[in-house]
Amino acid sequence: MLSSITHAAVRAARPATARASALSAIRRGNATAASASPASALTTRSWEYIKVSLSETGKVGIVQLNRPKALNALCSGLFHELNDAIRTLDNDPAVGAVVLTGLPKAFAAGADIKEMANTHFVDNYKSNFLGHWTEITQARKPVIAAVQGFALGGGCELAMMCDLIYAGDNAKFGQPEIKLGTIPGAGGSQRLVKAVGKSKAMELVLSGNMWSAEEAERAGLVARVFPADTVVAEAVKLGEQIASYSQVATQMCKEAVNKSFELSLAEGLHFERRLFQATFATKDQKEGMKAFAEKRAAQWTNQ
Numbered sequence: 031m032l033s034s035i036t037h038a039a040v041r042a043a044r045p046a047t048a049r050a051s052a053l054s055a056i057r058r059g060n061a062t063a064a065s066a067s068p069a070s071a072l073t074t075r076s077w078e079y080i081k082v083s084l085s086e087t088g089k090v091g092i093v094q095l096n097r098p099k100a101l102n103a104l105c106s107g108l109f110h111e112l113n114d115a116i117r118t119l120d121n122d123p124a125v126g127a128v129v130l131t132g133l134p135k136a137f138a139a140g141a142d143i144k145e146m147a148n149t150h151f152v153d154n155y156k157s158n159f160l161g162h163w164t165e166i167t168q169a170r171k172p173v174i175a176a177v178q179g180f181a182l183g184g185g186c187e188l189a190m191m192c193d194l195i196y197a198g199d200n201a202k203f204g205q206p207e208i209k210l211g212t213i214p215g216a217g218g219s220q221r222l223v224k225a226v227g228k229s230k231a232m233e234l235v236l237s238g239n240m241w242s243a244e245e246a247e248r249a250g251l252v253a254r255v256f257p258a259d260t261v262v263a264e265a266v267k268l269g270e271q272i273a274s275y276s277q278v279a280t281q282m283c284k285e286a287v288n289k290s291f292e293l294s295l296a297e298g299l300h301f302e303r304r305l306f307q308a309t310f311a312t313k314d315q316k317e318g319m320k321a322f323a324e325k326r327a328a329q330w331t332n333q
């Protein structure tokens with residue numbers, strides 16, 4: 031049960047529905063449809079650190095970090111489960127967008143300090159410690175962070191790895207690693223600068239202070255702020271909207287925007303134009319423009 035996710039659009043788990051559709055598929059004699067989709071199989075799996083559910087339509091995957099005793103501190107096991115869930119949702123054609131959320135008190139309070147406190151450089155170097163944290167950035171479907179409570183250190187960095195951040199009005203963002211005698215290790219000194227500029231990033235990283243949701247929105251880190259108990263539902267609503275479009279077009283949009291972090295303006299514009307031109311080879315571009323002219327809703331085939 032996703033007890034912190036209150037909106038009616040969000041179903042805590044879909045076993046009953048999955049069972050019902052499996053039964054009706056069996057009634058129809060359709061053995062293939064009777065087997066659970068990869069995404070719906072995630073909702074019944076037994077996880078230690080996360081919960082996975084699907085929106086009412088089944089088009090938005092919802093991954094909830096769920097390690098309440100440690101305020102969702104990001105231990106290695108949690109990240110393995112998270113990567114597994116995101117990878118499966120990303121690869122399921124039925125899913126058009128993903129929402130990543132946490133608990134009312136904490137999206138995530140950072141890397142697990144107790145787990146890493148006594149590790150040493152050579153071991154961390156050899157095991158490429160934190161290397162697997164960036165897998166979420168490889169997802170091709172849009173990933174929306176819905177943040178309530180603390181998003182600190184690795185928690186803030188994880189939110190920044192998502193494509194955009196919706197914040198509850200109780201959210202607190204910060205990079206407090208300086209207080210532990212270390213520095214951000216998963217993008218806090220890099221993605222934060224791209225999100226808010228050097229001066230604001232420098233202030234957050236060097237002070238270890240926290241920003242309120244409003245400050246984070248003003249700085250451009252957060253797209254929108256909502257009452258805390260509605261932020262997940264709002265993120266799912268946006269996910270549904272995104273999932274209602276052509277998956278080919280949404281993925282190309284995401285790819286083009288993300289390229290702007292890596293390329294010069296001239297190269298980025300070139301890349302964007304080529305992708306735009308490429309959309310004219312898709313059935314969805316033909317359908318989208320035809321539907322506009324015929325004043326009807328487009329029927330996307332993701333082709």
Ligand code: CAA
Nearest residue numbers: 099100101103139140141142143144182183184214215216
């Ligand atoms: N790692 C491990 N355990 C953590 C944790 C973390 N990052 N954050 C909180 N916890 C644990 C606490 O140790 C505590 O456990 P016990 O009950 O067993 O003592 C439990 O979660 C509850 O925490 P608090 O009692 O501290 O709760 P609070 O409401 O008083 O304070 C807080 C909340 C301000 C977030 C405080 O817990 C805190 O400062 N946490 C650490 C934040 C931090 O420094 N994050 C950066 C980590 S380093 C990093 O992330 C590096 C990177 O770039 C990848």
